Amino acid sequence: MRARSAGCEPGRCPGSAKMPSMAEQPRLLEGLDPEQRAAVIAPRGPVCVLAGAGTGKTRTITHRIAHLVERGLVVPQQVLAVTFTARAAGEMRTRLRALGASGVQAQTFHAAAFRQLRYFWPRILEGRMWPLMDSKFRIVVQAANRLGLSTETESVRDLATEIEWSKASLIGPEQYPAAAARTGRSTPIPPEQVGKAFAAYEELKNRAQVLDFDDLLLHTAAILEEHSEVAEEFRARYRSFVVDEYQDVNPLQQRVLAAWLGERDDLTVVGDANQTIYSFAGAAPEWLIGFPRRFPEATVVRLERDYRSTPQVVSLANDVIEAARSRPAGARLRLRGQRADGPDPDFAEYDDEPAEAEAVARKVAALVQQGVALSEIAVLFRVNAQSEVYEKAFADADIPYQVRGGERFFARTEVRQAMAALRSAVPRADPAGEDGLPALVRAVLAEVGLTAEPPAGGAARERWESLSALVDLAEELAETLPEPDLDLARYVTELEMRAEAQHPPTVEGVTLASLHAAKGLEWDAVFLVGLVEGTLPIQHADGDNAAIEEERRLLYVGVTRAREHLHLSWALARASGGRRHRRRSRFLYSLVPDGHPAALPAKTKQRAGESRTKQSTKPRCRLCATPLSSTMDIKLGRCSNCPSDADEDLLSRLRSWRSERAKQLKVPAYVVFTDATLLAIAEQRPADESDLVAISGIGATKLERFGSDVLALVQGR
Template structure:
């Protein structure tokens, strides 16, 4: 039955939605695809859609299963549904939903003692590697664990792994046959110990539904309506589980943005999102492009970033339209070295806080976690509190565990009164004072306890009185968040990787370390698809900012070091023409850079593709490669790769060798001007490469 065939019981339920959001929320029951750009209110839209379906009588709240990819997003969805008066709808991550279902059906499907879930696979993968004769250094074991996760998420078993890895040219830590043997050993060890990893939750739940008709029938009678958030990040394994959930039905709503696909390394693919209408030709498709998060200045920059992407599928061409008032222009800054960059960012953070901006509304985002150290020190130097996202888990802190025990005990006694006041009274007994301590560990503890009070205030303000607001309800929400690793906000500047920042937003965002070799990351160079994913990661970073956006990079790693870095190619065309970093420059035999645009060293035409930027010439101009030098470089690379026990392309890609053989750099400065040769590779291979160019072997 279409949603237009009966009126809402609450006429004002969809008030406040824009026309596109309302169209998505009010779409007929059945397949719906919402293409939602960053900041366009997708969570608001899909929770209103669920509320509308429930309110209109199309589905009972308990028959709704909404899944997303992070515990935080699932928690936010539950809170918003409670605000809309929807009780009983399930909002969980894929893994949390599968765990709940598997525990329920286990006695019928397996019958014996339920297997335990392992938190991390590192130790067992190490044992499997030892049995296979593979390297067991920490870095290798971590890479092997990641490769096993990718294989399981991609529905690739140990027997098929070598062929698939070869076809996809996977960058792997050991020969494919050995990785497969490690994979096989790991699965055997795990089965012998009667343990499950997180991927097994999805695999076994899928098998239970596919292979046991009675289980599938009971599940599908229980759940009738499905919603999938962040659908661009679905893996083949998650898609197969979703298919098992849905069965032959079509009451499915998917929401996503192919421009924010940043987890391909883990098996994610936007293909199911982009091909949704091919699978469901009758599906309603709604595009959300009104950006309510960011100022027009930030939105404009974001559109420029993603507009330069190559090979964008038609379904990904969303162009955001800023809805907020005008704001400051994004800032660009070039620094001599990393410590200087970090110090300048910390000073600007201090200025923003002194002007009245909350520290918790500021984030410093970087490509790799190792970059955080310099910013931790710089923020400490200017007395700014910070939180490293991905550090110690909030609910693992001693004071938080003690606080939950105390709150649970108080709730059991059923005290009357205002929930916020009761929470403050209880936490006062475990260390929450009226005034904060001066600083250090004591201040961190105080801030953490205060966050629990603020969560009580948030729930009291958002959850309707009819839903109940007792201390017991607050403790239940707290325990649910602890189980889902969904912490409340704690005061402090956020330090996070670009991947960890997905789904979050701040008033002020600093994107730091925007240099070639870091963004795009060095191992992505030479692979156009990998470089485009790095561009999307940059786009995600830009779209985290509501108002203030700063983009910075440095030319050297250490003070006094060689200033041989180049700013990221993704900044071409973004840095204003009158900015000092946009000056005309010519380095070695490389491309001429004018107004942040790379130009051909032969015809002076604009370079557009990754390979053109690398070769410093456009595809129309003839190659002047020195074939003899190219042979020498390839011979050197083969020997070096054998010494390091890595694939040859890890040393240098073919495209980088061609660029070297064409441009024949004579010194470090000219060598580092070639795309794909950053500070790390210069330090490791620069002297050798220059020797090969001069005619020697090493």
């Protein structure tokens, strides 16, 4: 029998109930498009939602769960929704609470398994459950040492990665050499040695009576498979299952899911095969693509209306993924942009990485001048090592940034101190909060170092940004919660829930992140950088068609993170002045528009560059006439070797004015003007609007909003 399909005719879903008319729609169906509504009202049983990037999949599945609860088809406590990150699970719980389905369990695979194992372990295995290791590193070192293998950090990490892949793929130590050969896996040492190290690791771990994260899933599956009374008790508790990001399941997770389900089929899965980017960890899209074959009665819904990105971004994303050599039917989603038109994606080629990074910093500054928040801008790259040159460029340009994948927000020392101070303040806090919750939070955080004005930079500025983000969260709650619920205790509870879910408040700064770390996130403006052969696709993927296609999907994920502004760039050399031997990524050849400078043959491009150089003049220092190259020097109009001639009194007045304007606008001071821009104004003392816009970083938007004030200050009025 064929799987039921949805999304074919507005208002109807073959094999399901007739779509309610607009007048009949219950609350949970309002604002959903026909395909989303079809997924929400699909009957209990197997449902497969093929959801493209930006199509509202989380909204759809949370509304489906809430709809089933509201209609009395399932009790909230009997629903288990699983996803792959604590942050995604936390967001799902938050949405479900708002929809009236707060009893639903929304967790990661590992968190759900840990909870079940802790409950059933004493009954089946007797005694207390073995403790969970924070890291397998120490025991892998012991296993490597026993076999005379390298115990260098990188070698140990490589071995740990192979052990994790094996366990996620349900491959034992003895099977590893054959499996590595069969899958063409690139092993750090001979496969036979990896297998022996894997066996030694398991022996040492069991002797120490500890568990790793994969053991949580393995033991949970085994208990349910081998003990019918446990399986019956579990299945009486949980009757309906939802799996988000189903394209990312590995064989071990699928085994756990099968053990949870038993012979039942009340399962909703959501995923996009075009976003499968974790095959190195054992993930495979076959479970998603093959869902209708395993469940012939399944309702299949395709979400292709992209509400995130402009049609220009959506078009480029479609071009990226449709160039794939082969795509299974379940992966052939073609996004349709639903937003108004925006700017065309921008392509740029640079001589070297520092030049590329400085150009990105200038473009970021221009976007900020246009009103784009720093927290809505991201720079994405293939490998983490690429971040360094951008960190330097942003530091030089006085642009705040945060590196995603670094220290977690709630693990930062200042955030832990702040939360302790807020907890201790709850008993003595005025419940009503005479000046409101944000003022109360700010007063408490002043005790741990929050100042009215941000420090100039460095670690002190980072600490200030973290504390300021906690105040921003208080302001967000003040706007969304009814007044009776708005007190310090409720705020602290929200913080603790976010800490548990790893869902930090937004810190105002450009995000630097790898393409893998960016999965599931989105920004108004995205810069995809370093797009050269050997980096994207990564060098070790060459020659392996499956690996190359996964690299293409990585680019697709990067493109679909952008809502409006999208910039793609590459550099021909790594270091400044280095040999320009690198080539742009093969994935870009069909994307760069005809006639674009980046599409020209190398010799033609070189001649065009020489012509432009002859016709143009580089900015020069207004004091010594030396050509300027760095972003900061161009902004100040002088080279770093020349002394500042700033009017200190004017600079002081500018800073005071900026502070007042920032308070009025309720934004950080640097959003009005950065310290570097104020210094440039105090040095160059513009006489009129044309002088003012000649200062790098001051565009039409800033001129319109602040120009008259600044000129008045310069003229002493």
